[in-house]
Amino acid sequence: MNIEPLGLHHKELLQQRLRAITVPLSEYSFPNLYLFRQSHHYEVILDDHVFIRGRSYDGRTYIMPAEPVDRMGLACFRDLLKDVDFLFPIPDEWLSFFPADEFATDWQEGDADYLYTVEKMSTLAGRNLHKKRNLLKQFLNAYAHEALPLTNDRLPQARVILDEWLKEAGASADETDYGPCREALERYDELVLCGGIYFADNEPAGFVLGEEVNDETFVLHFAKARTKFKGIYQYMFNNFAKILPPKYRYLNLEQDLDKENLRIFKSSYVPHALLRKARVSLRRS
Secondary structure (H helix, E strand, C coil): CEEEECCHHHHHHHHHHHHCCCCCCCCCCHHHHHHCHHHHCCEEEECCCEEEEEECCCCCEEEEECCCHHHCCHHHHHHHCCCCCEEEEECHHHHHHCCCCCEEEEECHHHCEEEEEHHHHHHCCCHHHHHHHHHHHHHHHHCCEEEEECCHHHHHHHHHHHHHHHHHHCCCHHHCCHHHHHHHHHCCCCCCCEEEEEEECCEEEEEEEEEEEECCEEEEEEEEECCCCCCHHHHHHHHHHHHCCCCCCEEECCCCCCCHHHHHHHHCCCCCEEECCEEEEECCC
């Protein structure tokens, strides 16, 4: 068994394996793992199969399969669980693989991904979203606006937005996802990311950045904007949903990490579903 810190050189090893995992959870993508490798202390375990070892936001150690679990035997998980707290993130679809008399299952509310239908985000239809429609209308009426693809020549403008976002956040870079987002912009082509950039009164106002996580789900890893432009987030999400190719049915805005401001913000868009991520551990005798 070899254990190595996760790095860019693992892209070829991991990318195809992760693509074979068709669940829509945001962790099952190489860019996500790479960009948050320091936050989670990610390591690659190379054995008969490939695994990721990491540390959760609440300080627990876990193993993440880098291949579909039905391709592996339970014996390898039993061995790996001797040295970590649990397996994570395990989608509901995989739980039947782990016998309930041998494995215990737990969920943390802050781990769940927020999943929205592209149709609803592109229309903001329904009584529960009338405030979002109003904010979008106010933005469109208040500012000269433009939405463009986030191409290489516009990356410097996205960096300006990110720096302004950090100033407005009133927090240090280490207290936010500034570092991973900055690296996403620096390695935009290498990580095969895709996004949009938005302007208000000819000023760079916001951007979104993500990737396909399975054939029908697009995950937004980052959405950053200058909040002096009221309604900018509503404009970005609505516009990006409108221009996504029709194959995508869902938009994943990732988890809230038990942060109240993120929970309120993401819940306000009325998610289609919360994608639970199980923590699976060995039952102690």
